[in-house]
Amino acid sequence: MNLLITGANRGLGLALANEACERGHHVLAGVRSPGSSAEGLLALASAFPEKVTIVPLDVTDEQSVRYAYEQVASRYDGIDGIINSAAILLGREQKLGELNLEQLEQSFQTNLFGPIAVLKHFLPLLVNGEKPTVINISSEAGSFAGAYGGDYSYAMSKSALNMFSAQIRNELAPQGVLVHALHPGWIRTDMGGDQAPGDAAISAKGILDIVERKKTADALFIDHTAAPMPL
Numbered sequence: 001m002n003l004l005i006t007g008a009n010r011g012l013g014l015a016l017a018n019e020a021c022e023r024g025h026h027v028l029a030g031v032r033s034p035g036s037s038a039e040g041l042l043a044l045a046s047a048f049p050e051k052v053t054i055v056p057l058d059v060t061d062e063q064s065v066r067y068a069y070e071q072v073a074s075r076y077d078g079i080d081g082i083i084n085s086a087a088i089l090l091g092r093e094q095k096l097g098e099l100n101l102e103q104l105e106q107s108f109q110t111n112l113f114g115p116i117a118v119l120k121h122f123l124p125l126l127v128n129g130e131k132p133t134v135i136n137i138s139s140e141a142g143s144f145a146g147a148y149g150g151d152y153s154y155a156m157s158k159s160a161l162n163m164f165s166a167q168i169r170n171e172l173a174p175q176g177v178l179v180h181a182l183h184p185g186w187i188r189t190d191m192g193g194d195q196a197p198g199d200a201a202i203s204a205k206g207i208l209d210i211v212e213r214k215k216t217a218d219a220l221f222i223d224h225t226a227a228p229m230p231l
């Protein structure tokens with residue numbers, strides 16, 4: 001499979017890139033700055049030179065997304081999966097009065113507009129893929145059922161991402177594209193912190209099982225074990 005993974009230089013995105021390579025897939029590794037924060041990805045690319053293509057991709061910059069699409073489309077006729085993992089967690093506002101509207105906007109730009117731009121531009125390649133799948137990495141923080149009155153910017157951006165996922169799931173179903181919004185668990189990454197109970201590598205295995213359709217789920221919003229999550 002050819003899999004596009006955004007934010008593939010660290011955290012869950014890098015764990016996904018590692019797992020996909022181990023399984024023999026070809027990774028189109030989207031990374032906004034292939035510098036020092038991409039050391040792990042560069043090591044992976046040296047270990048699997050035939051399996052990893054590093055694609056410069058800042059999801060908040062539509063020009064960058066368009067250029068990434070052109071680069072990939074010049075080499076591949078189709079891609080079989082897109083995993084939108086890139087995201088930011090800013091502010092951690094626990095009170096409305098703490099809400100910084102610029103950070104709210106940045107959160108939506110990365111966590112919502114980013115996946116929208118990626119899907120919009122890569123769609124012609126995706127619909128040519130074999131059993132194509134879109135996984136929008138969301139969060140339990142975006143669940144209405146679990147709204148805890150905190151992390152305003154992040155939670156609202158993920159909730160809106162779930163809505164976007166529902167929209168494209170309906171639009172793309174006739175073309176055979178499977179779409180899920182997916183909570184990867186609370187995992188140890190820069191975003192999740194050291195105290196998180198989950199391992200990104202375990203979440204990545206579960207997510208790849210879903211992309212490979214070894215595990216299936218009816219629900220739009222699921223976790224990395226394919227269990228349904230409340231919207």
Ligand code: NDP
Binds near residue numbers: 007011031185192
């Ligand atoms: P990290 O903060 O560890 O990594 C975030 C990744 O996103 C980095 O690769 C970063 O790249 C990239 N990124 C941020 N902005 C952009 C951009 N504009 N363009 C391209 N890449 C960008 O986060 P995690 O790996 O923990 O999170 C992965 C996903 O899982 C996210 O969607 C997150 O919301 C979700 N999630 C994580 C949880 C957790 O416990 N960790 C819990 C629930 C959901 P760079 O190095 O350039 O900054």
